[in-house]
Amino acid sequence: MYDMLAALINGALGWGWPEWALNLLSYILIVTIVLVVAPLQMLFFTYYERRVIARMQDRVGPNRVGPEGIWQPIADGVKMFTKEDIVPQAADRIVHFLAPCVVVAPTVLMFAVVPWGPGMVPVDLPTGLLFFFAISSISAVGLMMAGWASNNKFSLLGAMRAVAQMVSYEIPAVLSLIAIVMIVGSLSINEIIAYQTGLIISNRDLPGIPDLGLGWFVFTPVGFVAFIAFFIAALAEGERTPFDIPEADSEIVAGYMTEYSGMKFGLFYLAQYVLNFLLCAITAIIFFGGWQGPGVGWLYAQGITPDNPNGNGLFNVLAGVLGVFYFLLKTYIFFFVMVWLRGAFPRLRIDQLMDFGWKFLIPLTLANLFSAALWVAFTRWGPAEGMLITVGWSPVLRWLAAFVVTLAINLGVYLWLTRVYAASQAERRRAELEELSAAA
C-alpha cells in the first residue's frame, strides 16, 4: 500500500509528501479496509454456509431476502441489533460485557498480517505467523470470561471445553506449521507465499521450473500431512464440526454463548466467522500458495515493485485483482470444505477430542517435523552440513529422493499411528467398561 501511495502521490501527482504522512495515510486506509472487509466476510460466510449446507441436505436455503437471498445476512444483522440485550441478574455485568469485545478484538487484529495479493499485506511482519497464532490464542481468554461471567452451568461447561480444546489444538496446529517454516526458513507470511512459485515443485527447490505460481506445499508429502493436521486443528480452533464441542447445541445448549443475546451474541458470531475466514485464509496461504496462481507472478513483475520502480502501475492493479481472486477462491473453497464436513459428520466427545489431539495429531505432526528436516537435508544440505549421500546428485534427484523418503516416513507413521490409536481406544473402552461394571 505504501509503495502504491508513494508512486501515486509523490510520483504521478508530484505532491512531494513526507514519508510519515504517506505512512499514516496508508495505514489509515488499510485499517479502514480491514475493518470493513472483516464483517463483510462474516456476513457473506453466514449466507454461504447456509446455502451450501442446505444444498447438501436437499434443501434450498435462504432465498427470500433479495435476489437468491443475498440480503439475508443483512436482515439477520438488523435483527441482532434490534434484539433486547439481556444480562442475567446473577451475572458479573462488567465481565459479561467485556467478554465479546475480548473475543472479537484479536480476530480483527489477525487481519494485520494476512496478505491479500502481491504486495497487499497490511503489515509484513518478519514474524507474521507467530503473531497470527499468538494473537488467536487471546480469544480463549474471552471465551473463559464469557463462560464464567454468565453464571450458568452450561456456559461454564462450554467455556471449559472451549479453552481446553483451543489450548490442546494449538499444539498440532503450530507443529504442523513449523514443518513449513523449516522448509522456508522464515516466519514471514510473505516469504512463505513467495516460496510457493513454480509448478508442482517449488522454484526454490528446483530452479528452472516454469513459474506458474503452483509450487504449493500441499504437493509435497510433508506439506500434505501438515495441511491435513493443520486443517483438523483449524476446525478445532474455529469450533467447527466435528469439533464444535464448546457450543454443542444438543448437549450444552450454546456453550459459553448461552446467556448472550442481541448484539453481544452477534459479536461472538462475528468473531467465530471471522476466525473461520482467517483459518481458511491461512490454510490457503501456507499450503496453497495464497494469492499465488498462474499469471500473478508475471503480472506483478511488470508492475511497480521495489525491484522494478519503473514498472507500469496498471500491472500492479491487475496482479492485485488476480491475486485477490485466487486468494479468495482458495479461502472460499476451504470454507466449503468446512461446511461439507459440517454437513457430513457428527461431533466428537470432549475426551475423544483430547485423545485424538494428543495421541494422534501431535505424534503425527512430530513425525512430520522429522520428515521436514529430512526434506531440508535432502534438498539443501551439502558436505558442509555432513550430508554426504547427496553429493553429486542433480537437484531433480535430490528432490525425488526427498519426496520418496518423506512419503515413506509419513505414510508409515500414519498407518502405524492409526493402529496404535485404535488399540489405545479399544483399551480405553475396555477399561471404562470394567470401571462401569465394577461400579454397578
Added chain:
Amino acid sequence: MLQTQELQVNIGPQHPSTHGVFRMLVTVDGETVVDLKPVFGYLHRNHEQIAEANSYLQNMPYTDRLDYFNSMANNHAYAMAVERLAGIEVPERAEYIRVLMVELTRILNHASAVGFMINDMGAWQTPLAFGMREREKILDLFEMASGARLMCNYFRFGGVVRDLPPEFIPNLRELLRALPAYIDELERLLRDNEILLQRAIGIGILPPEVALSYGVSGPVLRGSGIPYDVRKAEPYSVYDRFDFDVPVGKVGDVYDRFLVRIEEMRQSKRIIEQVLEQLPDAKGGHINPKARQNVRPPVGDAYARIESPKGELGFYLVSDGSTRPYRYKVRAPSFINLTPLADMCRGYKVADIVVILGSIDIVMGEVDR
C-alpha cells in the same frame, strides 16, 4: 487425588435435544455422569381420563396424538383392542391395508429416529434431513389414503375408513424401488463413520437382564440381543403370513440400536412387498360393513398389543356396557423404554446422555399421556 465438587445440571425441560419437554436432573463430576434422574410429566394432558369421557370412536383421533410419529400404529392397537372387546370381525383386505400402513410407519419412524439420534450426536441436520425426506414421501402416501399426514385417524373398528386410492399402489411401488438405495446410502453415510463409531460403540450399554427387568421392548430390547418381537411372539393381524427376520444386536449399545433400526427398515420393506403380492387376493372390503362405529361393547375387558416402531404398544380397555370405556390404559413403549435411562447413562459423559436418549427413540407425547 484432586478434590472435585459434584455439579447438578438440569438438562431440560427446555433443552434442544430432549425431544420435547423432558427433564434430566444430572449430577456430574466434571463431565462424567454420577447420577441421573429423569423427570417427566411436563406434557401430561390427561389422555386416559379424557378417553374415559369420550365414546369409543371419539378416542381414535386422540390415539393419533400419543406417538405422533406413528399415528397408524397407535390406531391399529386401539382398533384391535376395541374389536376384541366388541367382537368385531375385520375383513382380510382391511388387515392387509393395516399391516401395510403400520410397516410404512415403521420405516418412517426408524428413518427419522436414526436421523434424530445422529443429530443429537452433533451432526448438523444432514442425516435427519435425509430421514425426513423419506418420511415426507411416506407421509404423502398417508395423506393420499387417510387425508392427513401425521394425525391419520385412518383406522375404524372393523377395518379402515376408506379403501386405498387408485394412485396409492403405483406410488408405493415407486417408493419401494428407491428404498433399498436410500437405506444403503444412509448406511454408507453413517455406518463406518469413525466419529459415529467413537460416539456409539460401547456407549449406553443395556445388558439383556436389565432390559428384561425393566420391561423394555422394541428396537432397544432387540439391540440388547433379545429377539422379542410381538409380531413373532404373538402374531396378530395377518403377520403370520409374512416372512421376515428379527434383527438383534450383540452388545446392547447405541450402535447396536442404530444397526437394528436400519435392518428393521429392510425387513419392513420385505413385509410391504409381500403385502403388495397378497393384497389383490385378499377377501372382503376395506371395512366390515356390519361393524357399527358407535360401539356399545358388552361388559368385560380386553387388551391388545402390537409391535409399534418404538416397542410393544398395548391398549387395555374395560367396558361397563355403555358407549364409553370405563377404563382406558395405554402401555406406552416410549415411557417404559425410558425408565432404564439412569442405568444406561451412569458413568458416561454428559455428551453421551443425549445420544443415549436419542437411541431410545422416545416421543414425549407418548411418555406423558
Added chain:
Amino acid sequence: MTASPFEIEIPRGRVIEVQRDDTRVRRGGGLLRGMAVVWKHWKESFKLNRSYSQIHGTFTIEYPEERPRIPEAYRNMPILLYDDETGHELCTSCFQCERICPPQVIHMTQAKDPATGKPVPAVAEFIIEYDACMSCGFCAEVCPFDAIKMDHEFELSTDDHTQLTVHKEQLLRPISYYAKIAPTMWAEVRESALKKLQGNIRRRPDVIGLAPQLTEKIAARRAELAAQAAQAAAAAPVAPAAAPAPAEGRKLTPEEKAAKLAAIRAAKAAQAGESATPAEAAPATPSPTPAGEAAPPADKAAKLAAIRAANAAKKAAAGEAPATPPAAPDASAAETTPSAAPPSDKAARLAAIRAANAAKKAAAGEAPATPPATPAGGTAADAPADAPPAAPPSDKAARLAAIRAANAAKKQQSGDGS
C-alpha cells in the same frame, strides 16, 4: 448372546445378528465415504426431486409460488355445502356431527318455521370453532346428508382469534367447489345427497334453508312464493272473506294469517312489477318473518325483536285481552335497534317513523286489530320505496318499521283490551 437364556422361537423367519466389527482398525475411510455421499447430494441438488423413486435432488417445495398437489382425501377444516342450483343448504341440523365431534367444537341451532314454530329440516345457525378443531373428519363421515365436508383450504392464519369461530356464512361453499376439489369422493355420494336434499327442500317453508349470502336466490324465491300466494289468493275467494271474519270472531289461524300476508305481498309485488330486484324485494317484506330470515346474523337482536314483535302483533290481533308480558323487552329491543342502524339511512328511519305513525293512527281509528296491519304494512313498504338510494341498509329500517308498527298495534290493542 445366542446361547443365553433368552432364546425365543421365531416362526417363519430367522433371528439375524447385526454385522459389526469393533476391533477393525479404521483409517478414515468411513469419513471419506460419508463425505462422498454428502457431495453427491450437493452435486445433484441443482435438480429437483419430485418423484417417489428419486433419492437425490432438491426436495423443497417453494411454497407460496409452488404448491403441492393436494390429494382428494385431504382433510383440513370442515365446511358446509349448499346446492348451486336451488341455493339450498344440504344441512338439516340433525346434530350427528355435533354429537360425534371429539373436541366438541360444532354448535348449531335448528331452524323453526316462523309461522308454526315447528322445527324445519334446515339449520338456523351453525358454528365451528376452527381453533379447537382437530381435523379428524368424523363430522364429514357421519353426516347422513353429505352436508359437511372437509376443506382443502389450509391458509387460515389470522391475527384475530375471533375469526376462528366460524359462522354459517363463512362455512358455506357451493357443491361445485367441493366437486372440484374432490371429484371422485363427491361423485360417490352425489346422487343420494341431492335426492335427500330435494326431499328436504319440500319441507322447508319460505326462504328457510337458503344460503344467506345468495341474496338473488332468496329474492327469486320470495318472488316465487309471492306469486304462488297471489295465485292462491285469486283462486280462493275465501281469502277476502277471511279479512272481516277475524274482525268479528277474532279467530285468525296462523295459516290464514300467512295467506293474508302473502296476499299483501303479492299485491305489493304486483305494484312493483314482476321484475323485483333484491333491493326492492327486501323492503317489500313488512311482515316480520321474511325480514328476520333475510337479516344478516350480526343483528340477531333485531331479528329476535322482529320475531317477538310479530308474535306479539299476532297475539294482539288474535285478541287475547291480557297485556302480553314480553312488551317490555320488545320496546327495549325496538329502541336499541335504531342506534345500531348506520346514520346514513335517514330516509329509511324516516320511513319507519312514518310507518309507525300510520300504524298508530290506523289503530286509533279502528277498533278491530287486523285492519291496521294492512295500512301499516303498506306504508312501511311504500316508504323505503321513496328512498331507493338507501336500499341495502334500509331493510333493517324496514324491519324496524315493522316492529314499531307491531308495537303500536299491540299497545293500541292492549289499551282496547284493558
